[in-house]
Amino acid sequence: MNAAIPPSTPHTGERVLQGLGVSSGIAIGFAEFVGQVLEEPELSSISKERVESEYARLAVALEMTKGQILELHKLLGDDDGGAAPSHSTIFESHALLLEDPVVIDEVRRKTADELKCIDWVYYQTIRGYIDQLRKVDDAYLSERAVDLEDVAARLLKNLRAGDGASADATPVQRAWVGQTVLLGHDLSPSDTAGIDRSQVRGFATEVGSATSHTAILARSLNLPAVVALHELPRDSYTGAPVIIDGYEGRVILNPTQSTLRSYAKRAAVEEKRLEKLSDLKTADTRTKDGDRMLLSANLEFVTEIADLKELNVDGVGLFRTEFLFLCDGDSRSEECQYETYRTIAEGAGRHGVIIRTLDIGGDKLLPELRLDPEPNPFLGWRGIRLTLDEDELFRSQLRAILRASAHGKVRVMFPFISTLEELQAAKRCFNRVKKELADEGVPFDPEVEIGAMIEIPSAVFIAGHLAKEVDFFSIGTNDLIQYTTAVDRVNDRVAHLYQPMHPAVIEMIRTTVEAAHRNGIWCGICGEAAADLEMTPIWVGLGVDELSVGLGQLLKLRAALASLSGEPCRQLVRDLRENAGKAEDVRQLCLQVAQEAYPDLLISKAVERN
Secondary structure: OOOOOOOOOOOOOOEEEEOEEEEOOEEEEEEEEEOOOOOOOOOOEOOHHHHHHHHHHHHHHHHHHHHHHHHHHHHHHHHHOOOOHHHHHHHHHHHHHHOOHHHHHHHHHHHHHHOEOHHHHHHHHHHHHHHHHHHOOOHHHHHHHHHHHHHHHHHHHHHHHOOOOOOOOOHHHHOOOOOEEEEEOOOOHHHHHOOOOOOEEEEEEOOOOOOOHHHHHHHHHOOOEEEOOOOOOOHHHOOOEEEEEOOOOEEEEOOOHHHHHHHHHHHHHHHHHHHHHHHHOOOOOEOOOOOEOEEEEEEOOHHHHHHHHHOOOOEEEEEOOHHHHOOOOHHHOHHHHHHHHHHHHHHOOOOOEEEEOOOOEOOEOOHHHOOOOOOOHHHOOOOHHHHHHOHHHHHHHHHHHHHHHHHOOEEEEEOOOOOHHHHHHHHHHHHHHHHHHHHHOOOOOOOOEEEEEEOOHHHHHOHHHHHOOOOEEEEOHHHHHHHHHOOOOOOOOOHHHOOOOOHHHHHHHHHHHHHHHHOOOEEEEOOHHHHOOOOHHHHHHHOOOEEEEOHHHHHHHHHHHHOOOHHHHHHHHHHHHHHOOOHHHHHHHHHHHHHHHOHHHHHHHHHHHO
16 A cells, blocks of 8 residues: 555546455555466377376376465465464365366276377366356355366366476466456465465455355455456556455546545545554443443454454354365364364353354355255255254264363354244254263353344244243344345345345344343344444444454444444434334434444445545
8 A cells, every 4th residue: 555556547547347345445556367277278189008197197286286285275374373274174175176086087087088188188077067067056056166167277287287387376376566456257265365465455356256265265364355346357457556445346447546546545544543443452342321232253264263352352253163064074073173163262252152053055055965956045955954954963063062162151053043943943952962961971061052043034023932942142134134125135136125224124123132132131243234333323222232243343343332322322213113214214314323423433435425
């Protein structure tokens, strides 16, 4: 940000592209386009006598590629103090794809049958698998095509290296000079993981979603990122200035001097405000009236634990466990899960950690389920529905969670509850595992609290019954909004109808909070809406007990809460019920309270609207 930005290039002009912001922040730098890395090798015929030597070339390239994947794993570990299990599963997944016996056997057979060089045969074979995955109407499967392409590109480079060609870094790695902003069709997870954060300011891609491995790693690396841009112009903008707006999901190519000044000013204001917010690192989270509110963190990576103490976070309000299960590696074993949960429990803070049991399904599938995708996975076999059917998998996870409870405050939460019967069945499994561990003499906390994640409308309307079965609720606003408004968030045609401030959504949250309090349990919010500063007055007015957000959002939220008084927020909630029939009505009423209390914290949104 401190380097001089060159003048815009007159003949190309400014161009604004709208995508999906998956990692917040503003990056200003120079465009470096990254082309497709999976290049078709030259076709050449071979004799029968050369078949065995081709097999040998493949074996050597496989070992080289596996070594590179391990090095990337170590590289990320060196940066972050040890690779997190969720990072680990990505690279374990890559190793499994690399050594898939079905693919390797097919390549060997075709090489012998067709007498073509193994480079070309491997490319044609893997290209077929990649194309098939991209055609599948399933978000998880289509995103895994990127992983497969990444692995294939590395293997092909190493096959060429065996012929004396260079196996140097990819174009992405060679581009890491100065204030680079990477642009391309896609960035593979290993490219993203290997980015030198002192050189690369951010990136944008034509494809991707908030659930892709690349997006997850971008957030972990704290790099502003925008995906789903559909089409990026290339030649005329290479080397030109570019702005990545990870807040609003915008990419501005060759910005005018006026736009550059505006964004540079905004970035400077953001930086100064963040410096000012650092004074709140040691503060408790209280409203202006002095009322205490729990402020917790949503975590995906074990390495983020180190930041909890520095930010005086109360605990971990949501630890997602599904990344431990997204490959066939050891990470899903009871022992590996236990070590992960133990690390989290030991560092989670005074309020402890809420470990959500496996929320697989929807856009995240177990490897063994990927060959049989459901026609509508978001309404299908997912969350608690799946784990209740997979007894051994569920039992293993509950054992690991309970064992970790001997090392710190641990709570367990069941996701995707839609019926009372599901919750009661999950509790029976939980109690059965507790008895098993007690009989075995394995230490655990017998008072581990149980919670239900409220994210389906049916759960809202039986919240009073569910509350009698658990110790707390945590509202998952992402899915609650999706299911209440019947909107697929990744569908461009209806994305505008995905409205966190829809009056029906607010009413459902109110109903849930009130049901919890009537039954003497506490209620938190762990979805993205918890961090929306325009909505913070609602949470205070409803008497929400806990907000759990990403680490980068904690200090802003703490500052907002410290500026709010209870009665204006409670009056706001009353006004919403009486006078707000549209999402925009809700937003305007919220803004009146928020702007009165903390106008400086809303400056980034104000800049965009003006």
